Amino acid sequence: MSVPRFAVIGHPVSHSLSPRIHAAFSHQTGIAMDYGTLDAAPTDLAAALERFHRDGGAGANVTMPHKRAAAALCESLADRAERSGVVNTLVRTATGWRGDNTDGLGLVRDLTDRHSQDLRGRRVLLIGAGGAAHGVAPALLDAGIADLFIVNRTESRTDALADALGEPARVHPRYFRDLDTLGSFDLIINATSIGHDADGSELPLPGSLIRRRCDVVDLAYGEAAIGFLAWARASGADRLIDGLGMLVEQAAESFELWHGVHPDTDAIHDELRAEHPIGSIGR
Known part of the structure; x- marks a missing residue:
């Protein structure tokens, strides 16, 4: 049985922490997933998503500069995506992409x-x-x-x-x-x-x-x-x-949309915080 594919799509996107976050969620929950990055220029977004679907793509996170354009490509939108007009999470359905926003x-x-x-x-x-x-x-x-x-x-x-x-x-x-x-x-x-x-x-x-x-x-x-x-x-x-913290928490919400399980976020947040020590700073 093939492992479902997921990705974060943006331009540029190689710097994204999303693959690392979702790898941690996958390990924690025991849910197998192949999560990578997908760099697509704005003019190539629709074609890139279609190729991704043909290659087994089951869902994606959407980052800059595609959040508004991705919403226009969706066959349906969750209420919060409809309300915001932008999408950061895609779920593949039998009829097309369903857009949501977990930010x-x-x-x-x-x-x-x-x-x-x-x-x-x-x-x-x-x-x-x-x-x-x-x-x-x-x-x-x-x-x-x-x-x-x-x-x-x-x-x-x-x-x-x-x-x-x-x-x-x-x-x-x-x-x-x-x-x-x-x-x-x-x-x-x-x-x-x-x-x-x-x-x-x-x-x-x-x-x-x-x-x-x-x-x-x-x-x-x-x-x-x-x-x-x-x-x-x-x-x-x-x-x-x-x-x-928002980055980790929105990723957890996306993970739950795809897999029906909400992962614990503390471990990966603390690991990333140690490497990016800005966070919450008291006076």
């Missing part, structure tokens, strides 16, 4: 379970309106936050995300020119590359965004998150969290 639940699980965050009633700033922001915004609302302010460099994308979420009472599109007037937040999430090429000292963000006991998250992990988290620490943030 938001992965982030919420990391914040609530691993970092003991209570998201209910919090005033949240989401920086970015691309695929990553689309993936996490619905889950934040479902977790009970009080207000979600969205800022992005491209104003039309900010408005599009706010419109897609469909909750005008809680979702507030704003623009970078408004940052000085937004007040302070309980939680700030960076879903962009802001700060990823800097030391955090010249970010276009006012320290007034951070209120007492504000927590700050960068959805990137490791060195890429250093600049933004350095800005947050210098501005007085209470707790700094990078995206490694």
Whole structure:
């Protein structure tokens, strides 16, 4: 009996930790799977997925820059993928690809379970309106936050995300020119590359965004998150969290969609954290 094939598809994708994470889940659960990487340029996504299916592909994770395009290629979408408009998990059915999105639940699980965050009633700033922001915004609302302010460099994308979420009472599109007037937040999430090429000292963000006991998250992990988290620490943030935990948790949700078993995430998270020691940093 052949081992089912799975992969993470992106461009570039060779750096991805997903094969290692899923190998750990496979070993832990005793569920055999062949999980690799699939590099596809944006113009080759549809053909790459078709080749993957013909070669026995049963499911895939989707990363940059394909999350929106992958949704358009799906024969059906889970409710949370329909709501977010982006896909990070594909499941092959008898009639085509079914798209889902586990990013938001992965982030919420990391914040609530691993970092003991209570998201209910919090005033949240989401920086970015691309695929990553689309993936996490619905889950934040479902977790009970009080207000979600969205800022992005491209104003039309900010408005599009706010419109897609469909909750005008809680979702507030704003623009970078408004940052000085937004007040302070309980939680700030960076879903962009802001700060990823800097030391955090010249970010276009006012320290007034951070209120007492504000927590700050960068959805990137490791060195890429250093600049933004350095800005947050210098501005007085209470707790700094990078995206490694979210990466592991969203992978576990994908694994469960494919195999019907939810793996334990602590061992592989701790192993990867030892190699990428940014994570949650106290003042």
